[in-house]
Amino acid sequence: MPQIFRRRSNTIARVSILGSVVFLVVGGWALDAVWWSPYTTKVNVPIEQPVPFSHEHHYSGLGIDCRYCHTSVEKSSFAGIPPTETCMTCHSQLYIDAPLLAPVRQSLAYDVPLRWNRVDDLPDFVYFNHSIHVAKGIGCSTCHGPVNKMPLTWKANTLYMKWCLDCHRNPAQFIRPQEEVFNMQWAPPANQLAQGHKLVEAYHVNTQQLTDCSMCHR
Amino acid sequence: MPDGDKNVLVGLSRDGEDTTVTPLGYPGRVLGPGETYDTVSEKISSIVLKQPLPKSWWFGFTVAFAMLMMFLMAVSWLFYRGIGIWGVNIPVAWGFAIVNFVWWIGIGHAGTFISAILLLLMQKWRTSINRLTEAMTLFAVACAGMFPLLHLGRPWLFYWLLPYPDTMGLWPQFRSPLVWDVFAVSTYFTVSLIFWYVGLIPDLATLRDRAPTRGKQFAYGMLALGWRGSARHWQRHQSAYLLLAGLATPLVLSVHSVVSFDFSVAIVPGWHSTIFPPYFVAGAIYSGFAMVLNIVIPLRRLYGLQSYITLRHLNNMANVMLATGMMVAYGYLMEAFMSWFSGDIFEEFMMVNRAFGPYGWTFWLLMLTNVLIPQVLWIRRVRITPVLLFLVALSVNVGMWLERFVIVITSLAREYVPAMWRMYYPTRWDWMTFIGSIGLFLTLLFLFIRLLPLISMAEVRELVAEHEEVEP
Numbered sequence: 001m002p003q004i005f006r007r008r009s010n011t012i013a014r015v016s017i018l019g020s021v022v023f024l025v026v027g028g029w030a031l032d033a034v035w036w037s038p039y040t041t042k043v044n045v046p047i048e049q050p051v052p053f054s055h056e057h058h059y060s061g062l063g064i065d066c067r068y069c070h071t072s073v074e075k076s077s078f079a080g081i082p083p084t085e086t087c088m089t090c091h092s093q094l095y096i097d098a099p100l101l102a103p104v105r106q107s108l109a110y111d112v113p114l115r116w117n118r119v120d121d122l123p124d125f126v127y128f129n130h131s132i133h134v135a136k137g138i139g140c141s142t143c144h145g146p147v148n149k150m151p152l153t154w155k156a157n158t159l160y161m162k163w164c165l166d167c168h169r170n171p172a173q174f175i176r177p178q179e180e181v182f183n184m185q186w187a188p189p190a191n192q193l194a195q196g197h198k199l200v201e202a203y204h205v206n207t208q209q210l211t212d213c214s215m216c217h218r
Numbered sequence: 219m220p221d222g223d224k225n226v227l228v229g230l231s232r233d234g235e236d237t238t239v240t241p242l243g244y245p246g247r248v249l250g251p252g253e254t255y256d257t258v259s260e261k262i263s264s265i266v267l268k269q270p271l272p273k274s275w276w277f278g279f280t281v282a283f284a285m286l287m288m289f290l291m292a293v294s295w296l297f298y299r300g301i302g303i304w305g306v307n308i309p310v311a312w313g314f315a316i317v318n319f320v321w322w323i324g325i326g327h328a329g330t331f332i333s334a335i336l337l338l339l340m341q342k343w344r345t346s347i348n349r350l351t352e353a354m355t356l357f358a359v360a361c362a363g364m365f366p367l368l369h370l371g372r373p374w375l376f377y378w379l380l381p382y383p384d385t386m387g388l389w390p391q392f393r394s395p396l397v398w399d400v401f402a403v404s405t406y407f408t409v410s411l412i413f414w415y416v417g418l419i420p421d422l423a424t425l426r427d428r429a430p431t432r433g434k435q436f437a438y439g440m441l442a443l444g445w446r447g448s449a450r451h452w453q454r455h456q457s458a459y460l461l462l463a464g465l466a467t468p469l470v471l472s473v474h475s476v477v478s479f480d481f482s483v484a485i486v487p488g489w490h491s492t493i494f495p496p497y498f499v500a501g502a503i504y505s506g507f508a509m510v511l512n513i514v515i516p517l518r519r520l521y522g523l524q525s526y527i528t529l530r531h532l533n534n535m536a537n538v539m540l541a542t543g544m545m546v547a548y549g550y551l552m553e554a555f556m557s558w559f560s561g562d563i564f565e566e567f568m569m570v571n572r573a574f575g576p577y578g579w580t581f582w583l584l585m586l587t588n589v590l591i592p593q594v595l596w597i598r599r600v601r602i603t604p605v606l607l608f609l610v611a612l613s614v615n616v617g618m619w620l621e622r623f624v625i626v627i628t629s630l631a632r633e634y635v636p637a638m639w640r641m642y643y644p645t646r647w648d649w650m651t652f653i654g655s656i657g658l659f660l661t662l663l664f665l666f667i668r669l670l671p672l673i674s675m676a677e678v679r680e681l682v683a684e685h686e687e688v689e690p
Binding site: 005 | 383384385386387388426432435436439443444
């Protein structure tokens with residue numbers, strides 16, 4: 001009977017054992033890398049908008065407070081997207097002919113709201129409330145990143161549940177004094193954890209229930 | 219020694235059965251007379267390599283495959299519409315899916331029992347049935363494993379049961395027996411698969427050497443992993459096989475214990491009972507052997523395997539069934555006793571409701587099929603008459619399914635608060651999924667018979683060698 005396999009079959013068999021181990025390790029790593037890359041998470045990827053609005057210019061350059069436009073952030077679940085009229089408080093006087101602002105003028109003229117594209121979009125099965133976070137000393141920049149340095153706006157964090165839980169499991173890492181909530185330049189002090197624990201205590205943050213399922217999935 | 223090897227009375231009955239018996243009248247042979255190395259290899263490998271296939275194979279495979287298609291249809295509709303198409307609802311949220319899961323996983327237990335425990339106990343009669351029962355184990359566990367996943371509201375998220383670095387920052391709830399199940403069943407499947415494959419290697423090499431075409435030579439050759447049958451190969455193979463048997467042995471006890479925790483950890487009357495783990499394990503081996511008999515009896519007839527799967531095998535398996543059946547009956551008795559002895563109103567009501575409630579007829583049918591009918595196994599003539607034994611085994615398989623039905627449904631339908639009492643009625647989709655899963659099992663079994671040797675040639679040849687030493 002002739003040989004069914006050539007000599008090199010032995011080598012191929014041995015190499016394929018090693019190969020499958022390498023495949024599993026590299027495959028697992030690649031899957032993880034893709035899953036956490038901006039390609040999937042859209043972190044640090046500027047979002048296309050009808051008007052290239054620059055938070056950097058309006059906040060850092062002009063010193064306009066977050067709440068001038070996001071009016072309901074302290075009292076509602078939704079921070080609020082400003083109506084065209086808010087833009088027009090200034091832009092009825094400034095850059096009135098700028099071609100970039102044409103969509104804003106049209107919006108006012110035809111009374112059709114601008115359709116901004118969402119940057120931070122949580123799934124519908126998650127209940128999120130801005131006001132409670134603001135009231136308990138979670139600053140804008142903790143979740144939204146350095147918006148004051150964003151010429152176009154992008155997502156600074158994945159918004160994965162793991163990311164939410166990182167803070168909900170130990171809010172002392174991120175909590176700040178209430179008066180610093182809207183300060184985009186605020187940086188955690190050296191004794192953040194010690195101070196954080198004090199603030200958690202002072203603001204009556206009930207850490208026991210922060211990781212209950214029903215906290216966010218109502 | 220009632221089951222000794224000394225044969226005194228030799229005789230052949232009409233249908234090729236070897237009726238050699240021991241002095242006490244038990245079937246004596248584990249291998250028919252006149253078997254040599256050549257006849258063993260020729261007979262068993264020809265089942266795989268012979269063309270064309272027998273009509274009976276095609277008939278069986280067609281029926282099984284049609285049932286499998288029905289299963290796929292039922293499951294596709296389930297994925298499309300959701301589990302609302304089943305009869306489950308609150309309070310009976312565990313319907314047919316869990317009944318079938320426990321039933322299938324129980325059936326799987328005979329394989330490991332025969333291949334691992336009987337190997338370690340050096341029971342020679344395991345040799346010609348271990349391959350088939352191991353295959354049966356794998357297929358039964360495959361059927362079983364699907365049901366908990368199908369019963370998830372969103373089956374495509376089943377991997378959430380596994381601990382992996384997810385984007386949710388969550389681990390599975392390790393305090394839940396349902397998570398233990400995942401590990402128990404997947405471990406069981408993996409170990410059974412490896413054990414089965416390791417045992418197959420010498421036989422795959424035999425098939426490679428006997429295969430008539432290049433394609434078959436190549437396929438079996440790949441699977442045989444370069445087996446040449448050298449002394450070194452055999453020595454390593456034997457150690458690996460024994461080690462795996464040692465590894466598989468605790469699984470026979472642990473897997474169904476964990477499955478029983480699904481119930482006994484809960485506080486539902488009729489579930490919350492410490493007797494569950496041993497009673498479930500005994501039931502598993504009981505139903506496993508019943509299924510082995512239901513498969514082996516037609517197969518030995520169709521393929522003329524009477525001299526490999528002898529009356530002694532049937533007798534021994536019937537004895538195991540009788541023993542485990544008595545343990546299961548003891549379990550029923552203790553459940554009834556404890557419900558009275560506990561003095562707990564809910565426990566007492568559970569037992570009364572089981573026997574005389576709306577599902578009472580399933581309980582009495584269970585007593586009939588699982589306790590009463592198997593008592594005929596005390597009679598030797600029944601144990602060595604294949605047709606009767608087949609019928610008893612069928613009764614036990616029905617009975618073990620009913621047992622799980624009684625435990626799951628009756629307990630949930632009449633739990634604590636009467637305002638929350640609801641009946642459960644299976645829908646046609648429940649039935650189609652259940653019967654379809656039998657189709658999946660049989661399809662896999664028919665493919666197995668077609669593609670792999672259903673009796674271990676290497677181990678039966680070993681028996682031939684031993685026989686030659688005893689009676690030259």
